[in-house]
Amino acid sequence: MFRKDTPIIDYAKLIEGFRACDVDNRGVLTKSQYRKLIKHLKIGNYPKANDAFISITYSALCDENKKGITFESARIIYEASVQGSKTKLNSLILFRGIDDDRDGRINESQFQKIAKLVDSELSNSDIENLFQKCCPNEEKTISYTCVAKNLFNVTCWGEEDPFTQKLASQGNLSTCCLLL
Known part of the structure; x- marks a missing residue:
């Protein structure tokens, strides 16, 4: 039984979109193939999805060994986008x-790019105020924990390292098994 808010x-x-975009049948999408998948799935505010969303998400989950986005990474991005912009996974x-x-x-310029993706209605002054609320250090940078709390309204326990956390475990649907 599903909850109403699921x-x-x-x-x-x-699966259909990933297979269609993976023309080489490698199980990995290049950046241009990934762009087509995003358009097919209508995520990242498509049709207004900008290069920033595609570049940021591709950079975040690109498998350096395979030189592209695997199906598992595409699934994580898809689940994150369907769940809403203000989630821990997102x-x-x-970040x-x-x-x-x-x-x-991250610095203020990087923060601004994320903020625009999370809430396109934010003005530049709103974004600047949010950045200042995060208490930047002397190098004018802020931590992941501050960004998560102030921009995404996510609870963090102490200082968290975004690069050591398992993305698959953050989604509420991460335990499902898909056969390709």
Whole structure:
């Protein structure tokens, strides 16, 4: 029995879209193939999905060994987008994708990119106020924990490292098994 607030995720559409985009049958999508999948699934505010969403999510979950997005990573992004923008899973994906040096801290420009993806209605002054609320350090950077609490309204226990947390365990549907 499903709760009323449980998002309905069309896994058949995800599988079909992934297979259609994976023209080489490698089980891995290049960035251009990933862009097509995002369009097919209508996630990331499509049709307005901008390159920022695609680049950030691709960067966050790109498998460096396989040089692309695996089905498991595509599933995580799909589940995160269906569940809503202000979730722990989404905060981890977006933060990982924007934190280029992977030190667990981002600057105001990076924060602004994430904030626009989370809430396109935020004005520049709203974003600046949120950034200042996060108490940037002397280098004008803020931690993942501050971003999660203030932008995503997510509860964090102490300082959390976004790069050591398992993304698959953050989704409420992470235990389902899909056969391709």
